[in-house]
Amino acid sequence: MExxxxxxxxxxxxLGERIQEANRLAIEKVLSVEPVVVxxxxxxxVIPGMTPDTVLHAGPPIEWERMCDPMKRAxxxxxxxxxxxxxxxxxxxxxxxxxxxxxxxxxxxSVGPMTGVISASMPVIVTKDLTFGKTAYSTFNEGGxxxxxxxxxxxxxxxxxxxxxxxxxxxxxxxxSKAGGIPVWSILAQGIQMGxxxxxxxxxxxxxxxxxxxxxxxxxxxxxxxxxxxxxFIAGNSHFFLNVTMTACxxxxxAAHNIEDSTVVTVxxxxxxxxxxxxxxxxxxxFIAPAPYLLDALYNPGYGPDDGAPDIGDSSIIETMGLGGFxxxxxxxxxxxxxxxxxxxxxxxxxxxxxxxxxNPKFGIPALDFEGTPTGIDIRKVVETGIxxxxxSAVVHKSLGVGQIGAGIVKAxxxxxxxxxxxxxxxxxxxxx
Amino acid sequence: MExxxxxxxxxxxxLGERIQEANRLAIEKVLSVEPVVVxxxxxxxVIPGMTPDTVLHAGPPIEWERMCDPMKRAxxxxxxxxxxxxxxxxxxxxxxxxxxxxxxxxxxxSVGPMTGVISASMPVIVTKDLTFGKTAYSTFNEGGxxxxxxxxxxxxxxxxxxxxxxxxxxxxxxxxSKAGGIPVWSILAQGIQMGxxxxxxxxxxxxxxxxxxxxxxxxxxxxxxxxxxxxxFIAGNSHFFLNVTMTACxxxxxAAHNIEDSTVVTVxxxxxxxxxxxxxxxxxxxFIAPAPYLLDALYNPGYGPDDGAPDIGDSSIIETMGLGGFxxxxxxxxxxxxxxxxxxxxxxxxxxxxxxxxxNPKFGIPALDFEGTPTGIDIRKVVETGIxxxxxSAVVHKSLGVGQIGAGIVKAxxxxxxxxxxxxxxxxxxxxx
Numbered sequence: 011m012e013x014x015x016x017x018x019x020x021x022x023x024x025l026g027e028r029i030q031e032a033n034r035l036a037i038e039k040v041l042s043v044e045p046v047v048v049x050x051x052x053x054x055x056v057i058p059g060m061t062p063d064t065v066l067h068a069g070p071p072i073e074w075e076r077m078c079d080p081m082k083r084a085x086x087x088x089x090x091x092x093x094x095x096x097x098x099x100x101x102x103x104x105x106x107x108x109x110x111x112x113x114x115x116x117x118x119x120s121v122g123p124m125t126g127v128i129s130a131s132m133p134v135i136v137t138k139d140l141t142f143g144k145t146a147y148s149t150f151n152e153g154g155x156x157x158x159x160x161x162x163x164x165x166x167x168x169x170x171x172x173x174x175x176x177x178x179x180x181x182x183x184x185x186x187s188k189a190g191g192i193p194v195w196s197i198l199a200q201g202i203q204m205g206x207x208x209x210x211x212x213x214x215x216x217x218x219x220x221x222x223x224x225x226x227x228x229x230x231x232x233x234x235x236x237x238x239x240x241x242x243f244i245a246g247n248s249h250f251f252l253n254v255t256m257t258a259c260x261x262x263x264x265a266a267h268n269i270e271d272s273t274v275v276t277v278x279x280x281x282x283x284x285x286x287x288x289x290x291x292x293x294x295x296x297f298i299a300p301a302p303y304l305l306d307a308l309y310n311p312g313y314g315p316d317d318g319a320p321d322i323g324d325s326s327i328i329e330t331m332g333l334g335g336f337x338x339x340x341x342x343x344x345x346x347x348x349x350x351x352x353x354x355x356x357x358x359x360x361x362x363x364x365x366x367x368x369x370n371p372k373f374g375i376p377a378l379d380f381e382g383t384p385t386g387i388d389i390r391k392v393v394e395t396g397i398x399x400x401x402x403s404a405v406v407h408k409s410l411g412v413g414q415i416g417a418g419i420v421k422a423x424x425x426x427x428x429x430x431x432x433x434x435x436x437x438x439x440x441x442x443x
Numbered sequence: 444m445e446x447x448x449x450x451x452x453x454x455x456x457x458l459g460e461r462i463q464e465a466n467r468l469a470i471e472k473v474l475s476v477e478p479v480v481v482x483x484x485x486x487x488x489v490i491p492g493m494t495p496d497t498v499l500h501a502g503p504p505i506e507w508e509r510m511c512d513p514m515k516r517a518x519x520x521x522x523x524x525x526x527x528x529x530x531x532x533x534x535x536x537x538x539x540x541x542x543x544x545x546x547x548x549x550x551x552x553s554v555g556p557m558t559g560v561i562s563a564s565m566p567v568i569v570t571k572d573l574t575f576g577k578t579a580y581s582t583f584n585e586g587g588x589x590x591x592x593x594x595x596x597x598x599x600x601x602x603x604x605x606x607x608x609x610x611x612x613x614x615x616x617x618x619x620s621k622a623g624g625i626p627v628w629s630i631l632a633q634g635i636q637m638g639x640x641x642x643x644x645x646x647x648x649x650x651x652x653x654x655x656x657x658x659x660x661x662x663x664x665x666x667x668x669x670x671x672x673x674x675x676f677i678a679g680n681s682h683f684f685l686n687v688t689m690t691a692c693x694x695x696x697x698a699a700h701n702i703e704d705s706t707v708v709t710v711x712x713x714x715x716x717x718x719x720x721x722x723x724x725x726x727x728x729x730f731i732a733p734a735p736y737l738l739d740a741l742y743n744p745g746y747g748p749d750d751g752a753p754d755i756g757d758s759s760i761i762e763t764m765g766l767g768g769f770x771x772x773x774x775x776x777x778x779x780x781x782x783x784x785x786x787x788x789x790x791x792x793x794x795x796x797x798x799x800x801x802x803n804p805k806f807g808i809p810a811l812d813f814e815g816t817p818t819g820i821d822i823r824k825v826v827e828t829g830i831x832x833x834x835x836s837a838v839v840h841k842s843l844g845v846g847q848i849g850a851g852i853v854k855a856x857x858x859x860x861x862x863x864x865x866x867x868x869x870x871x872x873x874x875x876x
C-alpha cells in the first residue's frame with residue numbers, strides 16, 4: 011500500500027509539473043500575441059466555413075428550438091437583411107424547416123457580443139495576430155437602440171445594417187489600410203489607464219481608436235457628409251471598440267488553445283441558453299451548463315431581474331483573456347452597476363488573481379500600483395477555491411425584443427469547470443490516481 | 444479679566460462664524476461657475492489692458508532684472524515674434540531700457556502655463572463664465588520641443604507661433620463657433636473618470652475635446668491639408684487642454700474673489716522667482732515668498748534637481764480650484780513622478796481635504812468611490828496644520844533654454860500663508876483679540 015501511495019504521489023507530482031509547464035507555455039503564448047486590425051471585408055469572403063445561408067451566433071452550439079427569444083429575433087433579422095426572407099415570419103419558416111445553417115462564431119475564428127449574429131454579407135473587422143499569424147473576425151458594433159446584437163430588430167435596424175455595409179465599411183476599409191493597421195493592445199493598455207475595464211466600459215479606448223483613425227479619415231478623399239457620418243457613428247457609441255477588443259482576445263486565447271496538459275480556459279461563451287467553456291488541453295469539447303441570470307445588475311427604469319434573458323454573448327472572451335470583470339479595479343464605475351464601490355472592485359480583481367495563472371504586464375491597473383490584470387483561468391483553481399470567473403455583462407429583454415434593459419455582473423457556472431476537470435482527469439489518467 | 448476673556452471668545456466666535464459664512468459663499472460661487480470656450484481672438488483685441496508693447500507673464504509682478512532665465516527667454520522670443528525686435532539681442536535692449544510693459548497675466552483676466560507669456564498678436568482662447576458673465580484668456584498650448592511656455596526659443600518656435608496665429612487660430616475660431624461653444628467642466632469631469640488629474644495629465648480630456656471639435660472640423664469647408672494640420676497639432680499634444688482648464692479654473696476662483704471675510708485662496712501663481720497667493724477677503728494684494736524648487740520630480744535623462752529653475756507658471760490656478768495635485772488620487776501615474784504609488788496619491792488628496800473648505804461634486808474620484816475633489820484652500824487651515832498645498836508641476840532648465848527637463852510635485856511655500864494670515868488679522872481686527 012505504501013508503495014502504491016508513493017507511486018500515486020509521484021504520479022500526481024509529475025502531472026502537476028506537467029500541467030504547470032503546459033500552463034506556463036499557454037500564458038507565454040497569450041502574452042506574446044500581437045493583434046492588429048488589418049482589414050475590413052465581407053463575412054462571406056473571409057470567415058472560414060461561411061456560406062450564403064449560414065448564420066453564425068454567440069456561444070456554444072445550439073439548435074433553433076432551444077434558442078432564447080433575443081437570439082431568435084437577431085437571426086430572423088439577419089435573414090431579412092440577407093434577402094433570404096421578406097420578413098420575420100418568412101425567416102421563421104426557413105429556420106424551422108432547417109434550411110439555414112446555424113453555427114457558433116467560435117467554430118469560425120469569429121466572435122460577437124450578445125447575440126453575436128454574423129451573416130454572409132455583413133462587413134467584418136479582420137484582426138490578425140502578427141506573432142502566430144492567425145486571424146479573427148467580428149462585426150462592427152451597431153451601437154444602441156434597436157440593434158441585432160441586443161436581439162432587437164425593426165425598420166431602423168435594417169437601414170442601419172445597410173448603411174454599415176454600403177457606406178461605413180468601405181470607408182473603414184480605406185482608412186484602416188491607410189493607417190497600415192491598428193494595433194489593439196496598445197489602445198487597450200491606454201484604456202486601462204483611463205478607467206476602461208475593456209468590456210462594459212470602452213469609452214476611453216473608443217476615443218483613442220477614433221483619434222487614430224480620424225487622422226486617416228481626414229486625409230482620405232471622401233465626400234464631406236460621408237466622412238462626417240462615419241465619424242459620428244463611432245463618436246456616438248462608447249462601446250464601438252468592444253468588438254475589436256473581442257477579436258484581439260480571441261486571438262490571444264486561440265494561441266493558448268490545444269496545448270497538451272494545459273488546464274487554462276481558452277473560451278467562455280454563452281448563447282442565452284447555455285454557458286460553455288473550452289480548455290486548452292481538452293481540444294474542442296464544450297463544457298456546458300445553463301446560462302446564468304444577471305442577479306447583480308442595474309436595470310433601466312421599468313425593468314427588473316424577471317425581465318432579462320439568461321446571459322448571452324461571446325464577449326466573455328474578454329474575461330477569458332483577463333480584462334473586463336478581471337480588470338474591474340481599473341473601472342470602479344462598473345462595480346457600482348452591482349451596487350458596489352471601489353473596494354468591491356478591488357476584491358473582485360484580487361479574487362480573479364486566485365483562479366488565474368499569471369498577471370498580464372501589458373495592462374497595469376493604476377489603483378493597484380500598475381499591477382497586471384489576472385490572466386489565464388485555471389479550471390483546477392476554480393474547482394478548488396469555488397471562486398467563479400466574474401463577467402461584466404449586459405441584459406437583454408427575454409421576450410419583448412426591446413434590446414438592452416440593464417448591465418451588471420454575472421458569474422460563470424461552477425458546473426462547467428467541474429465537467430472540465432472530470433474530462434481532464436479522464437483524458438490524462440488522473441482518475442486512476 | 445474674565446469679562447475681557449469672554450468678550451474675546453465671543454468676538455472670535457463671531458469672526459469664525461463670519462469667516463465660515465464668507466467661505467461657504469465663496470465655494471458656492473466656485474461651484475456655480477459654468478465656463479465655456481466661446482471664441483478665439485487676438486490678445487490685443489480682447490485682453491483688458493493689452494497694448495502692442497505689453498508682454499504678459501505668469502506669476503506675481505516682477506521686474507525684468509529679477510526674472511529667471513527661462514522667463515527672460517520667453518519674453519525676448521515674444522518680442523521677436525511681435526516684430527518689436529529683430530532678434531533676441533535686440534529684444535534684450537528693449538527690455539533693459541524699460542520700453543516694454545511687463546505685467547502679470549492675473550492682472551489682465553488671463554493665465555498661462557509655465558512662463559505663461561502672452562503678447563499682443565498671439566491668438567487666445569476666450570472662455571466665458573455663463574453664470575457670472577466674466578471672461579478669461581489664455582494662449583493655445585504650443586506642445587513640446589522648443590516652445591515659449593517652457594522658456595525655449597528658436598527658429599522652429601517662431602515658425603510654430605506664426606502658424607498658430609495665421610492658420611491654426613482662424614480654424615479654431617470657426618470650429619468653436621460652429622460648436623456653439625465648448626463647456627469645460629463636463630470635459631474635465633470625464634477626464635477625472637479617465638485618469639487625468641487635469642494638470643500634468645490631460646490625455647483623456649484632450650481626447651474628449653478633440654472628439655468634440657473634430658465633428659465640426661469635418662463639417663467645415665476647409666482645404667484638406669489645413670484641417671489635417673489642425674487635427675494633428677491637437678492630437679499630437681496630450682497637454683493641449685491644459686490652457687483651457689486654466690481659463691476655467693481662473694473663472695471659478697475669480698468668482699470667489701473679493702468676498703469680505705473670506706479666507707479662501709483665489710490665486711496661487713509663480714513667476715520662476717517668486718511664489719504668490721491672493722486671498723478672497725484680502726483684495727488684490729499678493730503674498731509672496733521665494734518660488735520653491737521641485738525636489739520630488741522625475742528628470743529627463745542627463746538632468747537633475749540642480750538643473751531646474753524655481754517653480755513657474757499660473758497653472759497652479761488648477762490646484763487653487765481643487766484639481767491637479769488635489770485630485771492626484773484620480774491619476775496614480777502622477778504620484779509615480781515623485782516616486783510614490785497609489786496610496787501616496789490617496790494620502791495627498793486626503794491631506795488636501797484637511798486644508799480645504801468643500802468637496803467639488805462635479806469631479807468624483809473613482810478610486811475614492813466618486814468623492815469630490817477637495818476645493819477652496821483656507822489660509823487658516825494651512826497655517827494651523829502646516830499641510831502645504833501640493834502642486835503637480837514641470838521643471839524647465841534654469842539657464843540653457845532647452846525647455847522642459849522634468850515633472851513632479853512641489854509644495855506651496857508656508858510663508859505666503861503666514862503673511863496672508865497676518866494681513867487678515869490686521870485687516871479684520873483679529874490682531875486685537
